[in-house]
Structure formats: structure tokens, C-alpha cells
Amino acid sequence: MIEFRAPDAPPTEPPERDGVKGLEGEPLVVSISDLHGYLGATRSALKTVGDHEDYDPLVESDDEGQLHWAGGDEYVLVLNGDLIDRGPDSEGVIALVERLSREAPHGHVRVTLGNHEWGVLFPALVHWEEWYSSQRTDDDRRGLCEAVANGDIVACYEGYNFTYAHAGQPTRYEAGPINDELVAAAEQLAPAIGTGDDDAVQRDVIDEHWRVLSMGEQGGRGFGAGIVWLDFRYLPGASLPQVVGHTRQEQPVQKGNVVCENVIRSNxxxxxxxxxxxxxxxxxxxxxxxxxxxxxxxxxQVPETAHADN
Structure with a gap:
């Protein structure tokens, strides 16, 4: 389903895996969430960097109109969850992200796990038969587990003052331990995929790693939901400074320390x-x-607490 690295490329290990401070220099962090298979809107959003006079291009088009990495080591691109489902071209969005990931310097394209990628891993817990995520094969699911184990997909990524996660958490957390927990969950799930224990192991993995993977109350998104599922309304303004997606907005909005960037689908x-x-x-x-x-x-606004932590 997703192959972010060339076959001979090394895994992305901490500290590169977990945050921008693991890279050399001070690249700008560009983030976008909830692409949801809307390839045209995704392309337009990525090209805003470069279409504004203050910024060099992040991507550039070739003669056939395909986008390629143009940011050198000056940018890190964070795809903040939910690449797939809902829109008409999940395959096209995945192909774009794969291409940019392979063309960019190592560690400069990061993908956080969204609840729709979660749906690929845990199909027994949802009924999304009409969507791309529920039409994946067992090999696709194993490949997604491998991408997590290799550091290609993470639960969260630390920027300079904000932590990027698809849905976020109201209590403080650090990227390293949370990402280690996601790796442990993937390694626990992978051997059971396609076996008679598959459904039971899916539930056990979510119960054990609830802070990352739990759907929470109200059928998902409610109290007790993990970093992949929690609704923006349940993130207090005094939370850890975070950039999240998941909850639809007309334009990026800030609530205290938390900014929600999920705007493609609403527009x-x-x-x-x-x-x-x-x-x-x-x-x-x-x-x-x-x-x-x-x-x-x-x-x-960059929270004063964020500056104090640096």
C-alpha cells in the first residue's frame, strides 16, 4: 500500500524519526493534514509554498504535471494523517507522498498515522466497506506495519514549538516514547494478520496501546480517544502546544496552544x-x-510555554 523508502534506504531512527531537531540546520516545517484522496487540492496546497513571495518552492511540476521535491534540505514536510478515503484518488495521493518521500533528503518527509490509516490496520473495529482503507489486502496491512516499524509512519513529530499529531492529546507527551509505543503495537499486530487470531489481536493491541490507538467513547473521537482519534473539541487550550487535523475546519484555527489544520474537505x-x-x-x-x-x-500565536521548553 505505502512504500515511502527505496529498497536500499535505511530506516528512519530516532532522533530523526521523532522531530525536526534531529536534523541538521533549522529547516522550515510545512504541515498539511487530511488529504483524504483529494489530489488536486493537495497539489494546490503544497504549491502555496513558493507561490508566496516569502518562500522558496517546496515542490515543482515536471513537463507531465507531476510534482517533485524542490525543497532541498530547507524544508520538512509533515503529512499529518488521513492521506486516504473520502476523496476520489487515494492512490494518487499515496503516489505523490511516496515520490516526495523518496526524492527529499532522508527524514525530511514525515507521515503521522491518521484514523483512516488506523482503519487499514484494524478493520475488525470499523465498517468502512466502501472506502479505500477497508479494501486493502493483508499484505497491505503488513506493509503498513513495516512502515511504522521502519519509522516511515509515526504517531507524532516534534517541531520547534508545536508537536504534530493527527488528533493530539490533552495531557503532555513526548514523541519518542509515543512513537516507540506505535512501533510496539505494529510489531504485535503484524504476525497475527490473516490468521484466526487477527480480530482478537486487533482488539488486544488497541487495549494495550490505548493512548495512541483507542477510538474513545461515542463510537470514536470522544473522551478516552488516543492520539489518532480524539476530536479537537476535547483538546483544552492549555494542552501541550500541538498542530492537529482530524476535525474539519473552514480555515486553520487556533484554540489556546492548539492549532487545527484540517481544511481540504470543507472547501x-x-x-x-x-x-x-x-x-x-x-x-x-x-x-x-x-x-x-x-x-x-x-x-x-506561539505559546510562551513552548519558548520556555526550548
Missing amino acids: QTNPGGEAVLVESPDSLRSLERTFDGEVHTNDF
Whole structure:
């Protein structure tokens, strides 16, 4: 299903796996969430970096219109969960992310696990028969487990002042231990895939690694949900500074220390609205596509607690 690395490429190990400070220099962190198979909107969002005069391009088009990495080592791209389902071209989005991941310097394209990738791993817990995630084979599921074990897919990624996770958590956490827990879950699940124990092991893995994987109350997204599932409304403003997706917004919004960037799906019926966030060591800004194709910026507050932790 997902092959982010060339066959001879090494795994992404800590500290590169877990945060931007594991890389050399101070690359800008560009993030986007909930692509959901909307390839055109994804392309438009990624091209806002470079379409604005303050930023060099992150990607560039070839003669056939395919996007390629153009950011050198000046950027880290965080795909903040839910690459697939809902939209018309999950395969196209995956192919784009795979291509950028292979072309970028090692560790400069990071993918966090979204609840729809979760659905590939744990099909016994959901009934999404019409969606891409539920049509994956056992080999696809094993491949996704391998991507987690190799550090290609993580539960969260630490930027300069914000931690990136698909849904986030209200209590403090560190990327290293949380990502180690996701690896342990994948290694526990993989041997059971396709066996008679598959469904039972899926439930056991979620119960054991609930802080990462639990759906929570209310059929998912409610209290007790893990970092992949919790709804934005249950993240207090005083939480750890985080950038999350998962909960749909018309435009990126900030609630205290937490910024939600899930905007692609809510803007499908209107021109524009696609957006990315760009984080530097001392700022967080959105680049938002306007109805006429231009790029609007909006600066978010960096919590004082974030500066104090650096």
C-alpha cells in the first residue's frame, strides 16, 4: 500500500524519526493534514509554498504535471494523517507522498498515522466497506506495519514549538516514547494478520496501546480517544502546544496552544481554501489559497510555554 523508502534506504531512527531537531540546520516545517484522496487540492496546497513571495518552492511540476521535491534540505514536510478515503484518488495521493518521500533528503518527509490509516490496520473495529482503507489486502496491512516499524509512519513529530499529531492529546507527551509505543503495537499486530487470531489481536493491541490507538467513547473521537482519534473539541487550550487535523475546519484555527489544520474537505465546493502551515523556530503561519488563486497568510500565536521548553 505505502512504500515511502527505496529498497536500499535505511530506516528512519530516532532522533530523526521523532522531530525536526534531529536534523541538521533549522529547516522550515510545512504541515498539511487530511488529504483524504483529494489530489488536486493537495497539489494546490503544497504549491502555496513558493507561490508566496516569502518562500522558496517546496515542490515543482515536471513537463507531465507531476510534482517533485524542490525543497532541498530547507524544508520538512509533515503529512499529518488521513492521506486516504473520502476523496476520489487515494492512490494518487499515496503516489505523490511516496515520490516526495523518496526524492527529499532522508527524514525530511514525515507521515503521522491518521484514523483512516488506523482503519487499514484494524478493520475488525470499523465498517468502512466502501472506502479505500477497508479494501486493502493483508499484505497491505503488513506493509503498513513495516512502515511504522521502519519509522516511515509515526504517531507524532516534534517541531520547534508545536508537536504534530493527527488528533493530539490533552495531557503532555513526548514523541519518542509515543512513537516507540506505535512501533510496539505494529510489531504485535503484524504476525497475527490473516490468521484466526487477527480480530482478537486487533482488539488486544488497541487495549494495550490505548493512548495512541483507542477510538474513545461515542463510537470514536470522544473522551478516552488516543492520539489518532480524539476530536479537537476535547483538546483544552492549555494542552501541550500541538498542530492537529482530524476535525474539519473552514480555515486553520487556533484554540489556546492548539492549532487545527484540517481544511481540504470543507472547501471542496468552493474555489480556494487549501492551506498548509509553516513553522520556523519562532513562528507559525498559514499559507491559504484564496478564491482567485493567490496566497493569503495568517500568523498564529506561539505559546510562551513552548519558548520556555526550548
